[in-house]
Amino acid sequence: MFMFEPKIKVLRQKFLKEKLDGVFISSVSSISYLTGFTNFSKDEREAYLFIGKDFQYIITDGRYSEAVKNQVSHLTLFERGNNKSTEELLKKHKKDIKNLGIEEDDLTVSEHKIIKKHFKNIKHFEVSKLRSVKEKEEVKKIKKACALGDKAFKFILGKIIKGVTEKQIAYELEKFIKDQGAEFSFSAIVAFGKNSSIPHHQTGETKLKDGDFVLLDFGVKFQNYCSDMTRTVFFGRATDKQKEIYNVVLQAQQRAANFLNTKIKSGKKVTGTEVDRVAREYISSYGFPDIPHSLGHGIGLEVHEHPSLSSKSKDILKEGMVFSIEPGIYIPNFGGVRIEDLFVIEEDGLKQLTNAPLLPM
Amino acid sequence: MFMFEPKIKVLRQKFLKEKLDGVFISSVSSISYLTGFTNFSKDEREAYLFIGKDFQYIITDGRYSEAVKNQVSHLTLFERGNNKSTEELLKKHKKDIKNLGIEEDDLTVSEHKIIKKHFKNIKHFEVSKLRSVKEKEEVKKIKKACALGDKAFKFILGKIIKGVTEKQIAYELEKFIKDQGAEFSFSAIVAFGKNSSIPHHQTGETKLKDGDFVLLDFGVKFQNYCSDMTRTVFFGRATDKQKEIYNVVLQAQQRAANFLNTKIKSGKKVTGTEVDRVAREYISSYGFPDIPHSLGHGIGLEVHEHPSLSSKSKDILKEGMVFSIEPGIYIPNFGGVRIEDLFVIEEDGLKQLTNAPLLPM
Numbered sequence: 001m002f003m004f005e006p007k008i009k010v011l012r013q014k015f016l017k018e019k020l021d022g023v024f025i026s027s028v029s030s031i032s033y034l035t036g037f038t039n040f041s042k043d044e045r046e047a048y049l050f051i052g053k054d055f056q057y058i059i060t061d062g063r064y065s066e067a068v069k070n071q072v073s074h075l076t077l078f079e080r081g082n083n084k085s086t087e088e089l090l091k092k093h094k095k096d097i098k099n100l101g102i103e104e105d106d107l108t109v110s111e112h113k114i115i116k117k118h119f120k121n122i123k124h125f126e127v128s129k130l131r132s133v134k135e136k137e138e139v140k141k142i143k144k145a146c147a148l149g150d151k152a153f154k155f156i157l158g159k160i161i162k163g164v165t166e167k168q169i170a171y172e173l174e175k176f177i178k179d180q181g182a183e184f185s186f187s188a189i190v191a192f193g194k195n196s197s198i199p200h201h202q203t204g205e206t207k208l209k210d211g212d213f214v215l216l217d218f219g220v221k222f223q224n225y226c227s228d229m230t231r232t233v234f235f236g237r238a239t240d241k242q243k244e245i246y247n248v249v250l251q252a253q254q255r256a257a258n259f260l261n262t263k264i265k266s267g268k269k270v271t272g273t274e275v276d277r278v279a280r281e282y283i284s285s286y287g288f289p290d291i292p293h294s295l296g297h298g299i300g301l302e303v304h305e306h307p308s309l310s311s312k313s314k315d316i317l318k319e320g321m322v323f324s325i326e327p328g329i330y331i332p333n334f335g336g337v338r339i340e341d342l343f344v345i346e347e348d349g350l351k352q353l354t355n356a357p358l359l360p361m
Numbered sequence: 362m363f364m365f366e367p368k369i370k371v372l373r374q375k376f377l378k379e380k381l382d383g384v385f386i387s388s389v390s391s392i393s394y395l396t397g398f399t400n401f402s403k404d405e406r407e408a409y410l411f412i413g414k415d416f417q418y419i420i421t422d423g424r425y426s427e428a429v430k431n432q433v434s435h436l437t438l439f440e441r442g443n444n445k446s447t448e449e450l451l452k453k454h455k456k457d458i459k460n461l462g463i464e465e466d467d468l469t470v471s472e473h474k475i476i477k478k479h480f481k482n483i484k485h486f487e488v489s490k491l492r493s494v495k496e497k498e499e500v501k502k503i504k505k506a507c508a509l510g511d512k513a514f515k516f517i518l519g520k521i522i523k524g525v526t527e528k529q530i531a532y533e534l535e536k537f538i539k540d541q542g543a544e545f546s547f548s549a550i551v552a553f554g555k556n557s558s559i560p561h562h563q564t565g566e567t568k569l570k571d572g573d574f575v576l577l578d579f580g581v582k583f584q585n586y587c588s589d590m591t592r593t594v595f596f597g598r599a600t601d602k603q604k605e606i607y608n609v610v611l612q613a614q615q616r617a618a619n620f621l622n623t624k625i626k627s628g629k630k631v632t633g634t635e636v637d638r639v640a641r642e643y644i645s646s647y648g649f650p651d652i653p654h655s656l657g658h659g660i661g662l663e664v665h666e667h668p669s670l671s672s673k674s675k676d677i678l679k680e681g682m683v684f685s686i687e688p689g690i691y692i693p694n695f696g697g698v699r700i701e702d703l704f705v706i707e708e709d710g711l712k713q714l715t716n717a718p719l720l721p722m
């Protein structure tokens with residue numbers, strides 16, 4: 001069981017250190033992280049947190065107030081409704097806050113307009129970075145999600161038969177995961193043949209035929225924590241070109257991971273960009289197209305979170321961070337290969353969390 | 362098959378009428394509506410549209426560019442990547458646009474900051490209202506989703522047995538819907554007993570027992586269009602109090618629908634507030650707590666869209682609009698009843714789209 005009160009304390013320390021007197025939090029993943037309450041919809045704005053030096057509110061409406069009263073006892077419930085608006089609460093605490101933090105990547109322009117009416121000094125505050133270093137309890141949950149993903153991959157290999165459609169494979173995979181008491185962390189990408197050259201192919205009605213690439217990118221959500229993994233296999237005998245692509249991608253992944261591991265073990269600082277570059281340059285050195293996406297992303301309550309392993313990322317990779325390493329080669333009208341695994345940085349080095357089998361080549 | 366080019370024309374006419382020279386569109390549902398491409402994630406920003414008097418761009422990255430090239434031929438693809446940013450495209454068209462429209466309810470503060478650097482006059486532009494009046498083809502799809510929902514409800518009634526958990530019911534329901542080639546339009550709410558007093562209860566491990574309320578709120582997504590329906594039944598014999606609550610909710614719904622239908626047939630203007638008030642006042646007149654949510658919401662590509670039937674809604678209800686009417690009574694530590702159906706306004710009056718059986722009382 002998590003304790004959520006300490007998280008509010010850490011948050012408060014952090015915003016005070018940034019010379020803020022309070023923060024207004026809007027993103028569902030930050031709210032889940034700070035409260036343990038995970039039932040708010042991501043499609044709509046159903047809640048906010050408003051935390052100052054001496055107060056801490058959760059703002060929601062009558063659809064959730066009873067549940068929040070029971071489950072989020074460390075915060076004061078402000079029930080907005082026909083006669084009570086969030087704006088009133090902001091007004092009430094106007095005098096307590098000179099500098100207010102907001103999540104600029106999440107707050108909308110219209111919400112910002114209302115806040116601006118009452119607070120003059122508004123700054124960006126990155127709640128999501130609080131989440132990037134995971135507690136042991138959190139890593140445990142991600143590990144469980146990864147183990148379930150490995151199991152699901154082994155199961156689905158048996159369903160890859162001639163004539164099956166991408167959608168059927170995705171469906172069987174989802175059923176299996178649901179039967180284990182978990183769910184997809186995102187809509188699975190299943191791509192056969194040429195479709196695999198589209199990194200985010202929309203799983204469709206394409207039927208499997210001999211010689212096809214089979215790209216499977218899926219994740220498991222278990223107790224709110226996500227896994228993410230990609231495997232590419234071949235249906236039938238792989239051609240030499242297919243094998244070459246596969247091996248270059250696999251090597252690119254292993255080189256990036258080894259590079260990172262060496263850096264960590266030697267106690268040196270390492271950024272997302274540096275790791276991204278290792279894989280990117282390796283693939284380019286074989287004349288294949290540049291990876292059209294970043295090499296990896298943090299993961300936790302969300303499938304994609306801080307840190308980023310991309311060509312522009314200044315994020316420093318630290319102990320406790322969990323992220324993917326997922327190079328890919330995509331050749332239009334031919335096909336593509338992506339291999340993705342999750343890793344955690346532990347005290348003694350990099351540890352791989354996903355362990356579904358790779359091709360013996 | 363939809364034709365998407367005319368939708369861009371209608372959009373252009375609308376923004377020119379509002380004295381705008383272009384719009385920057387960020388919401389996934391607006392992008393789906395205007396392009397027919399439905400594979401962008403809602404959790405992240407994977408695409409934008411940028412439409413001016415003489416140009417129309419879809420902005421996305423290498424993960425999607427091949428698919429977009431094939432499927433969105435009526436727009437110019439701008440592939441952003443390591444060396445090409447959205448900002449460059451904005452800069453390029455700076456001179457063409459004096460007044461720019463944005464979706465204030467969707468665009469984030471950090472995106473707005475970038476846009477502000479290049480455009481001085483930025484105004485709110487409501488794309489989602491374009492969607493509120495549905496085409497016949499769209500209503501047809503919603504009808505199909507509703508019919509599948511009705512079928513699923515009949516199926517699930519047979520699974521409501523003593524000791525079953527809320528999660529099991531949700532799972533069986535989802536499996537049934539997936540087997541029909543459709544999916545949930547949102548995570549189903551299954552609430553037993555006292556849990557039904559929480560309007561948006563998080564489906565959990567509660568087991569069904571005699572005398573329980575059973576509240577089922579679920580929707581079907583079929584060919585990207587959503588349905589939404591709530592039924593409340595009793596497991597075992599309902600008490601007089603339970604029956605009274607049920608009847609007041611049902612009457613409230615029917616009165617609201619009849620009121621609306623009469624207005625439409627007489628050709629009079631009617632707003633969301635007026636319909637909301639009919640149900641709200643009826644429930645209050647029996648001394649029950651006020652409905653803690655709005656009476657209804659538009660539906661289409663999204664589960665919740667324009668128009669709104671709430672105590673503050675000035676939206677005028679027109680022919681072609683599809684929305685829910687869903688009054689509820691919730692009594693803490695006792696239980697709750699909600700009855701929700703979808704309706705469409707047709708030329709000759711209001712028509713109900715969901716038709717799952719109600720209780721014979």
